[in-house]
Amino acid sequence: MDIFLTGGAGYIGSHTCVELLNAGYNVTVYDNLSNSSQESLKRVEKITSKKIRFIRGDIKDEQKLISSLSGMDAVIHFAGLKAVGESVLKPLEYYDNNTAGTITLLKAMQKKEVKKIVFSSSATVYGEPLFLPLTEEHPLRVTNPYGQTKLMIEEILRDLYKSDDSWAISILRYFNPVGAHKSGIIGEDPQGVPNNLMPFISQVAVGKRDELNVFGDDYDTPDGTGVRDYIHVVDLAKAHVKALQILDKPKCEAINIGTGNGYSVLEMVKAFERASGKKIAYKIMPRRDGDIATCYAKAQKAKEMLGWTAQKGIEEMCEDTWRWQINNPDGYKSTNA
Ligand code: NAD
Ligand code: WQD
DSSP states (O other), rough: EEEEEEESHHHHHHHHHHHHTTTEEEEEEEEOOOOOHHHHHHHHHHSSSOEEEEEEEEEEEEHHHHHHTOOEEEEEOOOOOOHHHHHHOOOOHHHHIIHHHHHHHHHHHHHOOEEEEEEEGGGGOOOSSSSSSSTTSSSOOHHHHHHHHHHHHHHHHHHHHHHHHOOOEEEEEEEEEEETTSSSSSSSSSSOOOOOOOHHHHHOOOSSSOEEEEEEESSSSTSSSSOEEEEEEEHHHHHHHHHHHGGHHHHHHEEEEOOOOOOOOOHHHHHHHHHHHOOOOEEOOOOOOTOBBBBBOOOHHHIIIIIIOOOOOHHHHHHHHHHHHHHTTGGGOOOOO
């Protein structure tokens, strides 16, 4: 089967390429490289000893999509901008790239009769939890333009399925992806100051940053710091392979991809210290705007529908992040892979 990965050169996409190639799929990556480099794909080829077809293209370019989609059986749609804070400052860029870009992709798919898609959604669509763990039935209420683009795309996909029930659509709501491939040669490569906790911690451990700012220690959580459901990116990548397999029949399903367990910021700091043998200096800062206290998944639907459950715990998440960080202190700009 031929799989078309928009945004496939990025963090989650590159790890998914590995799992798809290992499972025997042919992989085409379509990416404008706005937040990635082709080096990630070269390294995927090294890990798997298999070839990737790469097309440099934008999801807003319908003509290029139409020509590129020839012969494809299904799409995994990762392409998108993902920084919550930036989305508040540049909402039009986010709506244009993520929402308008997805509409263009779906139109091209419709024209080419490629009607199978796995979409990267996010637990951010649940907003401030009304109850925990978060089930897929939890009301959807977003608090920032990034989250709004994810929710809008979900609604567009549901409407598309209502209008034409020959589509097969898996909407995966990721919780907090972290970690890296065991080889230590692919991983998360944030540009500039990392927004997310794990890459920030690992840059402190490797000496690129002095200390971690812990955003709030007065939440209603066991140690006062925010609690999240961290999911190893390789587990997440494997969920995509499973999600493709259920697209043999028409459907439109949203599925949580998390472990079902929550860990606090300070628990993650301690776990990273154990994995790296380094002390992580931190200071307590005020809460970050828009943050919630606690967020974790009910992961039952993924088990039932996909036959998938997360296998890797926070020790492995930290060890694998550390291996990637120490081998590639400057991400893909490092040359020692
Ligand atoms: P990433 O930035 O590493 O990967 C996204 C890729 O999309 C990049 O390679 C980028 O160059 C490409 N891209 C962006 N706009 C494009 C466009 N217009 N045309 C073609 N390519 C384009 O991000 P990631 O962490 O791998 O995330 C992948 C997807 O998962 C995103 O849609 C993101 O919103 C979603 N997601 C990520 C997280 C997370 O914490 N990493 C959590 C939930 C959901
Ligand atoms: C985790 C915890 C922070 C950084 C975001 C997006 C979400 C999804 C995943 C895309 C929180 C604390 C963080 C730091 C800290 N992305 N923290 N110091 O906010 O749960 O989710 O990424 O879809 O949409 O909102 O993840 O890693 O930023 O934060 O104390 O320097 O770490 O306050 O409690 P978050 P995160």
